[in-house]
Structures are given as structure tokens and as C-alpha cells.
Amino acid sequence: MALEFAVEVFQNEYLPEGAAEVHAVLTVSAAGEPEQVAADPAAQVLIVDASGSMRYPPAKLAAAKRATRVALDALRDGVRFAVIAGTESARVVYPANGLATASTSSREAAKRAVARLTADGGTAMGQWLLLADRLLADHDRGPRHVILLTDGQNQHETPEELTGVLDRVAGRFTGDCRGVGTDWQVAELRRISEALLGTVDIIPDPADLAEDFRAMTATAMEKAVADVSLRLWTPEGAEVLYVKQVAPGLLDLSDRRADVAERTGEYPTGAWAGAESRDYHVAVRVRPAEVGQRMLAARASLVGPDGDVLGQGRVLAAWTDDTALSTRLSPEVAHYTGQAELAEAIRDGLEARKSGDVETATAKLGRAVRLAHESGNADTAKLLAKVVEVEDAPSGTVRLRARVADADEMTLDTRSTVTKRVGKGR
Amino acid sequence: MNMEPSKENCPACGAAVSPQDRFCEGCGRNLRVQRTPVGGPDAVAEPRCACGGDLDAEGFCVRCGRARPPARDRVEFVLPGLAGVSDRGRRRQRNEDSLAFGRVRARGAAAVVCDGVASSERAEQASQVAVDTALDVLLTAVQSGGDPEAATADAALAADAAVGRLARPGAEEVAPSCTFVSALVTEESATVGWVGDSRAYLVGETGAARLTTDDTWAAQLVAEGVLTEEEALTDRRAHVLSRWLGADSQLEAPQAVTFRVETPGLLVLCSDGLWNYLPEPEDLWAALPRGVPPVEVARELVEVALKAGGHDNVTVVVVQLRGGHGA
Numbered sequence A: 001m002a003l004e005f006a007v008e009v010f011q012n013e014y015l016p017e018g019a020a021e022v023h024a025v026l027t028v029s030a031a032g033e034p035e036q037v038a039a040d041p042a043a044q045v046l047i048v049d050a051s052g053s054m055r056y057p058p059a060k061l062a063a064a065k066r067a068t069r070v071a072l073d074a075l076r077d078g079v080r081f082a083v084i085a086g087t088e089s090a091r092v093v094y095p096a097n098g099l100a101t102a103s104t105s106s107r108e109a110a111k112r113a114v115a116r117l118t119a120d121g122g123t124a125m126g127q128w129l130l131l132a133d134r135l136l137a138d139h140d141r142g143p144r145h146v147i148l149l150t151d152g153q154n155q156h157e158t159p160e161e162l163t164g165v166l167d168r169v170a171g172r173f174t175g176d177c178r179g180v181g182t183d184w185q186v187a188e189l190r191r192i193s194e195a196l197l198g199t200v201d202i203i204p205d206p207a208d209l210a211e212d213f214r215a216m217t218a219t220a221m222e223k224a225v226a227d228v229s230l231r232l233w234t235p236e237g238a239e240v241l242y243v244k245q246v247a248p249g250l251l252d253l254s255d256r257r258a259d260v261a262e263r264t265g266e267y268p269t270g271a272w273a274g275a276e277s278r279d280y281h282v283a284v285r286v287r288p289a290e291v292g293q294r295m296l297a298a299r300a301s302l303v304g305p306d307g308d309v310l311g312q313g314r315v316l317a318a319w320t321d322d323t324a325l326s327t328r329l330s331p332e333v334a335h336y337t338g339q340a341e342l343a344e345a346i347r348d349g350l351e352a353r354k355s356g357d358v359e360t361a362t363a364k365l366g367r368a369v370r371l372a373h374e375s376g377n378a379d380t381a382k383l384l385a386k387v388v389e390v391e392d393a394p395s396g397t398v399r400l401r402a403r404v405a406d407a408d409e410m411t412l413d414t415r416s417t418v419t420k421r422v423g424k425g426r
Numbered sequence B: 001m002n003m004e005p006s007k008e009n010c011p012a013c014g015a016a017v018s019p020q021d022r023f024c025e026g027c028g029r030n031l032r033v034q035r036t037p038v039g040g041p042d043a044v045a046e047p048r049c050a051c052g053g054d055l056d057a058e059g060f061c062v063r064c065g066r067a068r069p070p071a072r073d074r075v076e077f078v079l080p081g082l083a084g085v086s087d088r089g090r091r092r093q094r095n096e097d098s099l100a101f102g103r104v105r106a107r108g109a110a111a112v113v114c115d116g117v118a119s120s121e122r123a124e125q126a127s128q129v130a131v132d133t134a135l136d137v138l139l140t141a142v143q144s145g146g147d148p149e150a151a152t153a154d155a156a157l158a159a160d161a162a163v164g165r166l167a168r169p170g171a172e173e174v175a176p177s178c179t180f181v182s183a184l185v186t187e188e189s190a191t192v193g194w195v196g197d198s199r200a201y202l203v204g205e206t207g208a209a210r211l212t213t214d215d216t217w218a219a220q221l222v223a224e225g226v227l228t229e230e231e232a233l234t235d236r237r238a239h240v241l242s243r244w245l246g247a248d249s250q251l252e253a254p255q256a257v258t259f260r261v262e263t264p265g266l267l268v269l270c271s272d273g274l275w276n277y278l279p280e281p282e283d284l285w286a287a288l289p290r291g292v293p294p295v296e297v298a299r300e301l302v303e304v305a306l307k308a309g310g311h312d313n314v315t316v317v318v319v320q321l322r323g324g325h326g327a
Helices: A058-073 A104-115 A125-136 A159-169 A186-195 A206-222 A331-354 A358-374 A378-385 A406-417 B123-144 B148-164 B217-223 B229-234 B281-287 B294-307
Strands: A004-010 A021-031 A043-049 A080-086 A090-094 A144-150 A174-180 A200-203 A223-233 A239-247 A258-261 A264-273 A275-285 A294-303 A309-319 A388-392 A397-400 B033-035 B074-079 B082-087 B097-104 B108-115 B180-186 B189-195 B199-203 B208-210 B255-260 B265-270 B314-321
Touching: A004 A294, A004 A331, A021 A223, A021 A264, A021 A294, A021 A309, A021 A331, A043 A058, A043 A125, A058 A080, A058 A104, A058 A144, A058 A174, A058 A206, A080 A104, A080 A125, A090 A104, A090 A125, A125 A144, A125 A159, A125 A186, A144 A186, A144 A206, A159 A186, A174 A186, A174 A206, A186 A200, A186 A406, A200 A206, A200 A406, A206 A223, A223 A239, A239 A264, A239 A331, A264 A275, A275 A294, A275 A331, A331 A358, A331 A378, A331 A406, A358 A378, A358 A388, A358 A397, A378 A388, A378 A406, B033 B123, B074 B097, B074 B294, B082 B097, B082 B108, B082 B294, B097 B123, B097 B314, B108 B123, B108 B148, B108 B265, B108 B314, B123 B148, B123 B180, B148 B180, B148 B189, B148 B255, B180 B199, B180 B265, B180 B314, B189 B199, B189 B265, B199 B281, B208 B281, B217 B229, B265 B294, B281 B294, B294 B314
Parallel strands: A004 A309, A043 A080, A043 A144, A144 A174, A174 A200
Antiparallel strands: A004 A021, A021 A275, A080 A090, A223 A264, A223 A294, A239 A275, A258 A264, A294 A309, A388 A397, B033 B097, B074 B082, B082 B314, B097 B108, B108 B180, B180 B189, B189 B255, B199 B208, B199 B265, B265 B314
């Protein structure tokens, strides 16, 4: 495996006397030419919602089929793949048994099978994922990726049932979720995509599905190493407050810790491509030492599937009574703290708006506008402006718009976790 | 780890030597002169962290994460009849004090303490270069029987020049600088020299006396009657030096005092990290442990400063005065 990981640590290691919280942003960059990386073959499962609602408007199912065919065309030769149709249960559309191996003929056969797909029945996404898991079970080396497309809500199983499935499949493959139209639930798909360490996005217009599927599949094809973990060693008496991916999107990994040794835990990061960079925000509470003392507050390692360490970084703490040192903010930590607050303000604001609490909604979304403005997150600022009228961005003065298109509100909600990468020094 | 050399073995190579030998037959080392190593006594290199955990390759404890303290953080060195302790204290990032001392068998001893000026560059390097340079001059005088006051002046000026050479062109404002206090002790007499606010005390059987006067603006104002002693202690200029060693010192000579040693006693050299907490000779006298060797005295005095807050680096060198009974 020729993929190498560089870990850069951004922090202000100086703490005032008695302070215990240590924050750092880790920029993890994988490097390696795809040709030189002896990647294990990838596996890809496409899950297409085939519930009754996909029939209306008719363009929806047609677009989903077209997108699936485009995704099939994007599969590299040799990639293992399958297509699943999802209803209140799940069935394999192609191949007849297990996973197919991508070739000109298998791609054509799969496309023909997809063309025959009809929509009828309910929605139980947990069942879809369980079938995907069974198909991928034999493919235990190399990146395993799922694309889940739906247009509706998970009506035919309880949230608890879905939770049970997610607990079971988390870590077994990665996955991206796409909601087409506006009848699906952002929170539901986000729950699935977070469990699968992937992305969630809205495709309001079915006509845009094909390009999105092509791009997602292309990204999946670039993955060279699967099952990479972020291993965190912390000193005795320390507590990891959180570990979050903060770029390209927010993804809280704190609950995903697996203890591997004393004072050492691993957090899954999924699969990595040969030229990929992500940022993580790590917060650790340590036992404060005396002024003048230095401490290793955490050692972060990127660990491959065989437990081999692929890269390392150190998070330090040094106590000082020099306030000029201890009050200095790490721009990286401050930036991502702001991006997390931005996402939270959007979510809280939209929730308040839904429940008719105009005052809270205005305050929260106003705060979001201000944070987006301050951090230069233009994409999010644009989405916010479709939900609120911005009177003054620097102060966060806004008014709720009386009429907001469902797609605009859902787009803002869905993309609230997409962060702007910290600019300085990169 | 106390480095008191056995009288039976060469301190350098460990070969057996007799007290009459001038040089070690094994390695040729001069057995009459013993001194702190140039560059500073190696700090005790603990193989483990204080918590008991192993240290990793980078010097961090694999258990509690603490970094191995820098070598200068705590320095202890012991020779027959004199010893010194230097400690970073509880507040400062670095220990910028340095100490050096040595003895010439049957002749005498010499000691130097320098306190790096915190607002200058590479203050720890300044104080280390100063003590090593000055001690060389003083020990040569002890060996050759040179004039103690002349040797003290030479030592201070040589140290001043050595520290001055550390300065970067164009950065005179922050040129490395430090204080200076020295002692040259023979069987009959002792000479103390100083520049700045590091001090020397003489401890006898009935009390202690300060031998130095601080070269600070506050002390000058007290001398001129502008401030009282009490006001000076809390005045923000209390530690602003009026004289120091370094490129910008314009030093002509240290202050010096020589006295006859007729009865046993102790000579205590220290940085302001100690006397801030024990400003009067009576305070020092009260804090001083009795009937223990010099190293225990130095450790206890440093401990007093640390317990009182340890706001600055603390350095104490204690020289035993035998009063004609042989150094």
C-alpha cells in the first residue's frame, strides 16, 4: 500500500494556569499516485428507491434509471458491483448472484436490468442496507461503497429498526445518500450518511441526478485505501471531549470510538483517495500540570486496515502565566469552531421556524448569517439568503421570508454541515 | 544523583587514586582541580517520568504525557566543601540562571552565579557563558595564588566580554545579558564580587550578613534617600538593573569586598529568585538549616523559594568557610 498520510497539527499549545481543555485541528492529507497505489479492487452497490412514489412525477423514475446507468458507466473495469431496488423489502436487480465484475458486457447487462425496473411498494431503507451488507460481505478487502437514492420517508420500519441496522452496518462499508424531490426527510438521510461516513445531498430536480451519480461514482473509484482509522493516544486521566471531521463536511466521530489499548482509541474515517485532505477538530481534557510544564495531550495516528501506522501528529499542551501566549487563538481552531456553530445555528433556526417560533428562528438564522459572513462561507450565505431576507450580514440582522420553497429550506438544511475550508496558511 | 567524587577514585575515569596524587595515572586528569563541567552540570537524566511511566523517543511519558524536563530545569552539583542548586522555579518557562564552582585541593575554592536578564535574548546562554568564563579566571588565580580582588575584576570583565560576543549586530536592545556574583575563597580570606542584583551572604555562628549591594535603580534611589527599603521592595523598578554584563554594559569593574576568614561559616551566593522571599539577612538566617552539608543548605533554601511561589528562577551556591582549618 503506497498511500502515505501527512498529519499537520494546528493549535495554540499554550494554556493559562489550571486550564485543562486542549484543542487542535489536524489536517490529514493522503498522498500517492493512483497508479502506484496497489489498491484492492473496489466494490460498489447502487440502491435505487423503487417505491410507489417514484412513479410520480414519471420523470423521477426515468431520471433515477438514467442516473444509475451513468453510474454504471463510471465503474472501472474489474470493480465488483450490484444494483439493488428498494421497497419495503429489497431485491437485487443485477447480477443474479453476489457481486458482478465490471466489464463492457456486465455493465450493459446491468443497464438492461435497470431499464426494466418498475416502482411499486413501500420504503424500508434498513432492509436495503442489510441486503447491500450481505452482498458486500464477501468483499472484505478494498473500498466498499454504497449509493442510496430515495425520494421519500422511511415509512415501513421504525426509527429504532433503522438504528439497529445502522449499528450493524456502520464500519462495514461507506455510503452517500441522495434525496430526490422534497418529500424525503433530511434528518433521516443524514443519520444514514453519518453512520456510513458519507455525504447527504438534495437533488431537487431529477434532471440533475445523472451528473451527481457520475461524480459520486468517480469519487468512489478514486479511493485507494479502505478502513483507515484515526488513532488517538491520550495521557492517563485525560478525556477525549470530541473528535469531529470538520472539512470537507462536519461529521462527529466521538461516539464511534473503539478502544484498542489502554489510553488509545480509534475513530473510523472510511476510505481515502490518493490525493485527499480532510480536517479534524480534536478536543481533549487533560489533568493540568504546573506552569512551565509541557505535556503530550494527544498523539494522532492514521492507521491502515492492518494496523500499520501511516502518519502521525502530536497535540501538545504547555502551561504558562504569560497571557500574551495563552490568549492567542489558533485561527484554524477558531474557524472550525465557528463552522460548527454555524451548522448548529442553521439547524436550530430551521427547527424553530418549522414550529412557528419566529423569534428564535430569526435570532438563530441571523446568527448563522453573521457566522457565514464572518467566515467567508459564501455558499452557505447564499442558501441562507433564500430562507431569510438579510438586512445586514455583519450584524446578523435578518427577517424570515414569508414564502420559502421547500427545496430551498431542505437544501439549506442538507448543506448546513458543508464547511468552508480554513484558508490561511494552506 | 549526587556527583560527589570518591576520594578513592578518579572522577573522570574511575581509576583508583590516592589523596596525594596530583594527576590520575589512568587518564591524566588534574586531580587537584575539581569543577562543574563547562556548559553546566548535566541534569540528572531520569530514565523514567516522575509518575513511573517510560519515556518515548521524543521524551514524552507514555503514561501521563509529561515532557521530560529540560536539562537546565533542575541543576545540582556537589564538591567537597561546596555545592549548588539551580531551579527553574514554578512560573518561568526556562531556567536562565547558571552556576559554576570548583576547588583546588589545599588551596581554595571559587564560585559564580549569574542570572540571565529575562528581557534579553538567549539569557540562559549568557549566564552559562558568564559563569564558565569567570570560573576559569578565578580557579587559575586560586591555583597560582594570584591577587583575589584583581582576579575577581578580571573574571567579571572576561565574563562581560564573553557575553558581549553573543550579541547580534543590530539587536543591541535585546543583547544577551546577565548579572554576576562571585566568590574566591582561600584559607585566610574570601573575596566577593558582583554586578547587578545577585547577592552574597556571609553566615556565621550567630547571624547572617549581606555582603553585596544591589545594582538596581531602586537600590540607588534608597541610597539617595528617595525611597525607603520597604517601598523599594514593591516598586516596579525594584529589579531594573543599573549594571549588568553584556554587549551594552559599559562595565569598568565589578564591586568587590574582601574579608578575613577566621571562624567557620558559610558563604551563600544566590539569584534574586531566593532573596525576593528572604529579603533580609535575618530571614535567611531563620530559614537556614543547621548542621547539614552545603548541598542540603542549598536544597533547603531553594525549597523555601519554591514553596513561597517560585516566581523566578532560583539559584543558590553554598561554600563552607573553615576559618583557617583548610579549604
